[in-house]
Amino acid sequence: MRASTILMVYRSRLSDITKFEKNNNNVSINVYGLDKKFQVPRKYPTYEVYPLRVVDEEKKEHFDLLLVTDGDNSHYVYISNFSRLIRAQKTIHNGSVIFCKRCFTSFDNQNFKFKLSGQEALDQHKLICGAHKPILPEMPKEGDCVEFRAWKKTVRYPFVIYADFESLLVKTEEKRGDSTTIIQRHEAMSYGFLVKASDDVPAELLAEYEIPAGPVIYRDSEDRTDVANILWRR
Numbered sequence: 001m002r003a004s005t006i007l008m009v010y011r012s013r014l015s016d017i018t019k020f021e022k023n024n025n026n027v028s029i030n031v032y033g034l035d036k037k038f039q040v041p042r043k044y045p046t047y048e049v050y051p052l053r054v055v056d057e058e059k060k061e062h063f064d065l066l067l068v069t070d071g072d073n074s075h076y077v078y079i080s081n082f083s084r085l086i087r088a089q090k091t092i093h094n095g096s097v098i099f100c101k102r103c104f105t106s107f108d109n110q111n112f113k114f115k116l117s118g119q120e121a122l123d124q125h126k127l128i129c130g131a132h133k134p135i136l137p138e139m140p141k142e143g144d145c146v147e148f149r150a151w152k153k154t155v156r157y158p159f160v161i162y163a164d165f166e167s168l169l170v171k172t173e174e175k176r177g178d179s180t181t182i183i184q185r186h187e188a189m190s191y192g193f194l195v196k197a198s199d200d201v202p203a204e205l206l207a208e209y210e211i212p213a214g215p216v217i218y219r220d221s222e223d224r225t226d227v228a229n230i231l232w233r234r
Contacts (some may be wrong), residue, residue: 014052021055028059029100032066032079049086051134054102061166064101074121098122111177158201159211163193165227188227190219 017029031052036045052067064079079085083099091106093098098119099106105125109118116124140146167186176184194215196208206213220227 017053024061026056026059027063028057029062030054030064031076032064034066034068045213046089047091048136050136051102051104054134056130100129102126102129102132104136105129121176130135156198158198160196161193162196163191166190166192166208188220190217191227191231193231 009213014031017031021029021037023026032049033050034054037048055062064082066077066079066085068075068077082101082114083097085096086099086104087106090099090104095108095110097106099110100122107118107121107125115121167187169184169187170187172182172185174185176182179189192215195213196213197211197213205211218227218230
């Protein structure tokens with residue numbers, strides 16, 4: 001079934017794949033493109049895979065195809081291992097990695113205490129990413145500047161809080177797992193915050209809720225070392 005299905009897809013244009021899926025209810029197909037890039041001072045081009053069409057749900061007979069184009073000629077290549085194809089362009093991690101096929105976010109199998117990993121993390125990620133169109137995030141080129149210009153999309157708030165912690169790096173030899181040793185631990189020693197109110201906020205309101213008008217600085221002592229909890233209780 002898989003060999004015959006691939007053969008029929010190879011004969012289809014990109015625009016016809018949706019029709020092909022409708023006529024074969026148990027088949028789903030993702031298609032990816034290949035972009036050639038020249039980067040100085042490299043002598044040879046680099047190639048970057050990007051999504052062209054990604055299905056919302058992978059069926060029992062699912063295929064990932066790479067559309068290779070050279071001028072007026074193009075053909076499909078079957079992707080037998082998706083993660084192996086794109087890992088070089090997304091991560092230098094040496095272990096096993098799986099990717100979201102819509103946005104190419106990577107997930108490894110490291111064990112985290114407060115964070116999901118591997119297939120479980122990918123399944124959770126799909127709940128959010130699956131609602132959006134497939135994309136390939138691009139970072140700015142070296143030397144470029146990123147500037148925010150969409151001021152009309154911003155929303156003015158009556159209050160803004162600026163806060164910061166200062167901490168000490170305390171040496172430790174805490175073991176975490178079989179191959180990890182924590183050698184330093186951050187311990188909060190002080191904090192500072194400033195509540196900036198809009199000009200149209202009444203002074204009576206600030207006084208009623210005891211909102212400070214100037215910066216607040218707190219440093220711990222031998223008797224009170226729970227700096228984070230003290231800030232939270234404020």
